[in-house]
Amino acid sequence: MTPQTPWQKVAWHERRSYWELEEADRSGLREALSIEAAALARHADRALEDYANCPGTLDGQLVNGDMLATLLPSLRRNPTRGYEALEDPAGRAAVHLNFLGKRLRDRALAQIRGGRVIIFMGGQASGKTTSALALGPAFGAVFDAPHTDPEGVAFLLGRIHRAGCREVHLAYTDRGPEDSLKAMLARSEREGRYVPLDRMARAHAWAPHTFLGLTPRVGRSLQVYHAQMDEAGSAHITEGRDALGSVRERDKPDESAVAYRLQTAYLSLLRNPTHDPQAWYPRDVLAGLNRSLDAWRRGEADHLLRRFFKVMAERSAQAGQSPRGAPAGSEEDPGPGLGARSHLSHGES
Incomplete structure (x- = not known):
């Protein structure tokens, strides 16, 4: 059993969000994270080696920004507050982490020398990371993020092809908003990381449309999969044209509808x-x-x-x-x- 950190030993009902702290305390945390992130960016090669030595990174071939942030000592001391502080526009740590994330991407692609790549996409807490860790060892580089912005996905695919990788797979993990909310809350207990509900709604609503937008690319240069996750985390998987068809046929509520469902489910949890x-x-x-x-x-x-x-x-x-x-x-x-x-x-x- 993994030993608890000091943060996890704090009684659950006594914990305080970053947003509940006095501004002086918030500023102090932002400054600490910024200094630490800047140091990582200055010594990127060493930082990426440290990342590769972390468990759950597939020896550095898993490109995951949330995992990369755990290199920050101040975030590890209290992940909930640390991740919240990274979201605060008054901080600068995210800028340095973004730079480091690009270096991580390029390093992963350079090391596989044109090998196989898999991209996982989908709303938060839909099973991407679990799938990435299970399937990733069969691939050279593994990209794990929502990847729901069409332009961002197109850029990543272009970067992968420029690196000489000709076998690219993309898996859309698809879980209903309510089940994803439960999974996200369960993860917050283990990792201290939660996802704001507005961002969660946006990613879940955009994901199917971004996936379908890849239709012209599907074929020899891109293989696609649709993994429909149930509440227990089991998946029904289709691939190729069948995957596109299953997403095309499924209900695709807009962002406001997904937000309403998530918020209603969350309030129900508080109410009962x-x-x-x-x-x-x-x-x-x-x-x-x-x-x-x-x-x-x-x-x-x-x-x-x-x-x-x-x-x-x-x-x-x-x-x-x-x-x-x-x-x-x-x-x-x-x-x-x-x-x-x-x-x-x-x-x-």
Whole structure:
């Protein structure tokens, strides 16, 4: 079993989102991330070697920007706040990481010398990374990102072909918004990383259209697959023209419709908390997600979030448990002491 980090030991109901910190603390975290990211960019070769030595990167051949960000020490100390800070336009770390990501892409392509490439695309939490790690060893370079912007995908394909790679595969992992929301929340417990609901809606809505836009390329230069994921994560896979046909025939709601479904499912989760302590979600993640709701739904969400944690606290007291499902103060859960300090600075949890 992987040992818990100090961040994971903070009681779930005591965690605080980056957006709830005082501006001085937010500024300090942004500055730390920027300094660290700039240092990585200056020593890119060394940074990419460190990335290649990280588990889950396929020896550096998996091109994944979220994984690349874990090279930042301040992000590793508290991933939820770290990823949130990278989203803040007031910070500069993302600029340096973008540069490093391009170097990672070029390095992966250079090392395979015209070998096989696979691109995974689809909305967030649709199963791309799981599929990439399972299938990636059969390929030279593996690109793992939503890839839902048509121009961005076209540029990447051009870059791959210019590198001499003539066998390119592209897999669209397709999971419904509600199931993706559940998967994203489950991932947030393990990795501390969540996806704002507005961005999630955009990617899920655009993905099928971007995939179909590749129709003229399908053939000898590009092989495509459509992996329809069920709630358990199993996939029904079609390929080639059959893959295009299955996407063409499936319902393709627009961004506003997907956003409504995601937000409704999220509010339902807050409105009807489960009795299982192991299924409760960290407070910082929920607070961050509330910010990504449409303005007219934020008031209700904030009210539900306050009620949600009140209910959790009552159930915990009755069961002699903390909201993480372990006795407060145990080795698994240090109780509110550590969490009570967690809102004071970004490095303490």
